[in-house]
Amino acid sequence: MSAETLTLLASRNPDGCPLGQCDGSGFLIDEETNTASDCRCRSRIIAKARVKSLEGRIPRKYQGVSFERPPVTDISRTAPHQIEMVRRYTRRIERNLDEGKGLWFQGDIGTGKTTLAMLVSKTALDAGRSVAIYSLPRLLNLLREAIDSPDGKLDLIDRLTAVDLLHIDDLGAENRTDWVLEQLYSIVNARYEAEKAIIATTNLMPDELSERLGARTVSRLVQICGDLIPLCGADERRGLRVPAQAS
Numbered sequence: 001m002s003a004e005t006l007t008l009l010a011s012r013n014p015d016g017c018p019l020g021q022c023d024g025s026g027f028l029i030d031e032e033t034n035t036a037s038d039c040r041c042r043s044r045i046i047a048k049a050r051v052k053s054l055e056g057r058i059p060r061k062y063q064g065v066s067f068e069r070p071p072v073t074d075i076s077r078t079a080p081h082q083i084e085m086v087r088r089y090t091r092r093i094e095r096n097l098d099e100g101k102g103l104w105f106q107g108d109i110g111t112g113k114t115t116l117a118m119l120v121s122k123t124a125l126d127a128g129r130s131v132a133i134y135s136l137p138r139l140l141n142l143l144r145e146a147i148d149s150p151d152g153k154l155d156l157i158d159r160l161t162a163v164d165l166l167h168i169d170d171l172g173a174e175n176r177t178d179w180v181l182e183q184l185y186s187i188v189n190a191r192y193e194a195e196k197a198i199i200a201t202t203n204l205m206p207d208e209l210s211e212r213l214g215a216r217t218v219s220r221l222v223q224i225c226g227d228l229i230p231l232c233g234a235d236e237r238r239g240l241r242v243p244a245q246a247s
């Protein structure tokens with residue numbers, strides 16, 4: 001039995017049947033003939049369980065992200081305009097998601113792109129909306145695995161299209177191959193056609209985007225996410241330092 005079947009079996013509507021017909025399990029039991037048939041609420045239960053099996057959690061490092069706290073307060077000192085755009089977006093999160101509007105952040109390593117994208121995803125999750133959060137390399141691995149099963153890839157794309165917000169971190173971090181470009185296009189195009197929002201981050205410079213991600217994909221991303229929000233500055237991770245030579 002697949003993991004998803006198990007999730008489906010385990011899921012029942014905790015508030016009972018929204019249509020008042022079954023016991024919340026999605027099945028109507030006929031006691032006389034001892035047979036079960038699908039309740040009309042079952043498709044909703046399935047849709048919820050599908051979204052649940054995608055990754056909707058904020059990684060630990062970004063769980064406390066907030067406009068009131070560092071590093072966002074630090075970023076707002078050097079990039080007030082960018083923070084204001086994120087604020088404006090999150091204030092109307094419900095409407096933006098309903099209209100399929102997203103955002104994307106571009107900039108050098110360690111400038112706060114992922115932090116701001118997580119802030120948006122957290123706002124969406126707090127508002128009770130469904131979010132799938134992946135780095136592009138992880139998302140592609142998932143597709144590689146899904147391709148091994150007959151309808152696996154179509155099914156995964158359907159699920160990725162079902163969530164209210166798809167968060168793709170590190171666009172362009174994967175080597176460009178025809179396969180990668182095709183998969184990215186399938187995902188972005190499916191959401192574009194369904195008018196669903198995307199939040200993305202990238203290290204690529206604006207003039208590298210088409211070359212690295214494919215012009216058709218970038219054209220759709222621009223429709224969904226609007227203008228790139230640039231974040232510049234020094235790498236705030238400041239990890240590696242070369243020690244001064246002992247004299």
Ligand SMILES: Nc1ncnc2c1ncn2[C@@H]1O[C@H](COP(=O)(O)OP(=O)(O)OP(=O)(O)O)[C@@H](O)[C@H]1O
Nearest residue numbers: 071074075108109110111112113114115203236237
């Ligand atoms: N302007 C800033 N001031 C202080 N700290 C910051 C600032 N921007 C980011 N940081 C900190 O730097 C680290 C990297 O931030 P983040 O992961 O958001 O960067 P990124 O732009 O996504 O980097 P990458 O391109 O490597 O993915 C985090 O620990 C974050 O808290």
Ligand SMILES: [Mg+2]
Nearest residue numbers: 113114169201
């Ligand atoms: Mg990042």
Ligand SMILES: [Zn+2]
Nearest residue numbers: 017022039041
């Ligand atoms: Zn029901």
